[in-house]
Amino acid sequence: MPKGSPRPWSYYLIRLLFKFVLKIFYGTIVVEGIENIPVTGQPCVVCANHTNSLTDALLLVTAIPSRKRNMLRLTAKSTQFGKRTFTSWLIESAGTIPIKRRKDFADGNADNTEVMAKLIEALEHGDAVCMFPEGASRYHPTIAPLKTGVARIVSDVLSRNRDNPEFEMSVLTCSITYMNRQHFRSDVLVTFHPPLKFAPKTSPELLSPVDYTHIRTLTSDLHAQIASGTFDAPSWELIRMARLAAPIYAPLGTSMGLGDYVRVVRTFLEAFKAEGARPTSTSPVRATGDANGTGNENGRISETQGEEANGSGSRSPADEAQDEEDWATLKEDLKNYLSDLYRLRIKDDRIRRPLPRPVIFYRMIIRLTWAIFLLSISIPGLILWTPVGATTYYAVHNFKKTGPSWDVWDEVAQYKLVYGLLSGLAVWFLTTLLTLPLAPITFFTTPLLMWITLRWFEDAVSSFRAFATLSRLLWVGKSTLARLRERRRDLYVRIMDLAVNELGLPADPEAVFVDGDGDGEGGRGRTKGRMKGRGKRQYFSVRRRRKRDWNETLRLYEQWEYDDI
Structure with a gap:
């Protein structure tokens, strides 16, 4: 079995330094699926969504425990190399491999033959190589179509080792979700999915000469797996509506970890993206038992349960038309309610729990x-x-x-x-x-x-x-608050009906969800009773405060929405 490349001292220094810096900049970093990471010596391509430039790579470097992988070989655009800047030194010292992009050259030519050879050699040596198959980092709400580079590397490596019956490599997909990516003391979720494993004897369709259809199919599978763990929408507006629907379903104060919060928001997001169609493949939402996402079988909502909740009987065209009208109305009402909250600068929880003026x-x-x-x-x-x-x-x-x-x-x-x-x-x-x-x-x-x-x-x-x-x-006048409260009650009934009967979410989120990842990386699950007993003490903990609202940042005003561009 290959042993992997030795870790350079500069890599150790960079990892230690930025693990400290990231924990200062981001209030909570939750890492799920650590058990899915192949150990050092097993060839592995790590690929993730790319929304935050170099920060994405630094998060992956610090999120993968050194007990699992000796080091993570990064890739970066070639224009980042050879400059007299700290960033350039940082990238080169970490053993990063430069990749040329056509748009960075006037003639449009970018020969990466030598680069691909180095990547293949690193994989055969048992290294883990990090790639961002979107090809570029951009501030957009949607994941860009993935390039086929990862699938082609898998094909090349398998083809070179077709005569080795013991050879096996993995593709480890990762979803990175920032609550507010560029704001101080925001939160971030890093989810490692179960790896896709390939060997010459089990994946003969990827051996050369390869039908390019298989390359595109694998690329599509990677895209689906990455998108399944993060927000992927055609507009920021849909994400905002989903992030409003989630706290209406599971109100502020629910002991919900960041991982479960992201999955609940994503479940609503996928439903809103369907434009009135009945959802058929929402992600299972689980009440996690630990920060690695191993889960709690009593709290897990399985895909089968979700399908049963959606119903299996045939539906008339009139029923389908009524569903589409209900969905369109719900989206419009949520949008208007969100606009009113934003205009008044009041959070939904203040509408849910009215307070007398003396209080x-x-x-x-x-x-x-x-x-x-x-x-x-x-x-x-x-x-x-x-x-x-x-x-x-x-x-x-x-x-x-x-x-x-x-x-x-x-x-x-x-x-x-x-x-x-x-x-x-x-x-x-x-x-x-x-x-x-x-x-x-x-x-x-x-x-x-x-x-x-x-x-x-x-x-x-x-x-x-x-x-x-x-x-x-x-x-805010009492009559205005009363109207908002009535609108919220109506929205609550409709959202709960959607969540429970259409999306298969738990009917009592405050009783089901347990704050399994509240301690960030490596946090352990705890019972709801224990959380109630120590919630206030942890909120003012010197080590890290327990947030009640995962959208919170270190600002004098509330971070209400994503910045539209």
Whole structure:
């Protein structure tokens, strides 16, 4: 069995460095399906959706445990190489393989023969190679049609080893889902699917000379598997509606992990994409028992159960027409309700649970007092964070001017990570230098103070947002709130009917779902009772707060929707 390439020291340093940076930039990173990752020595192509430029690759590098894979060989566009920039050094030091793209050359010629040979050689050596079959990272709500490169590499590798009966390789697909990809302290889900395994004796149709139909079929299968774990829609509007339907179905406070939340949203999204057609292949939604997505059989909604919920009897044309009309009306009503919430800057949960004015005033005082207190004790640490924030803002502000939004916004997170890392390291070492007599102490206390400050500031911002939302409730007339409440009750009945009878979702989400991935990577499942007992303590934990709303970011105002471009 091949042993795989040895890990270079620079790769170890990069992985350690960016694992730390990613955990600062993203509030929660949940990794599912770790058990699906082939171990070192087993040839493997890792392919994922590509929506966030270099950040996608860094997430995969840090998400794959070193106990599973010695290293992950990355691929990147050739124009990223040979530059005197930190990003270029980073890419080259990680053992990344350059791939030429036709659009990057004036004559349109891009010879990747040598590159493909290196990839095949790495796979035969037992390495894991990372590829993004979309071919480019773009800020779009939909996954682009996959290029056939991965399927052709599988065919080439199998053909070269057709006389080796023991040879086997895997294609490990991965779905990366960002809640708000470029915003500080947002959340991200990384889901590794069961690998597709290939061998010369089990996949003879991929041996050369190969019928290109099989290449396209494999590429289509990869696309379907990647899309099954993330949001894939023709417009941001559909994603926004699905993300509103999910909390109406499972209200704020439901102990739902990020993985289950994404699957519930995606289930509604696939239904809305059907344009009134009865859904036939929605993803099973499971109440996970651990962060790896192994699940809990008592809470799992199987595909068979979903099909039974959809019904198997024949339906008349009149029934089908009525269904289409109901779906169209529901989508329009959801859109209007979302627009009203956005206009009033009120979250759905405030409509669901009305509060008397005395209670609103009391909670406003509590939230504002807590925010001021946390902000006050955060001031020393915020002084250290100020250069980091200013440098990052300046760099990103100038970068956004370099091209159209659809072409540059996917690199915003990358710029924030890189400039945040460099400026953060500068602050750390400069602080140590300026306190030279106490350097052995400040060398360790400076990053600790910055982290604690980040946690305090995160809670302060959250409390201030709650204060602002409560204050807006006072300005909204009682008649307006009553009308919104009535519309929400109507939407709730229709969405629950859709979720339970059409999509096969649990009828009582608050009782079924368990926060299985609330601790992020490697988090373990726990019972609902235990979560209730420690929910408030974990919410203000110094290590990481437990979010009640997976759409939350570190902003003074709510992140209501995706940025349209």
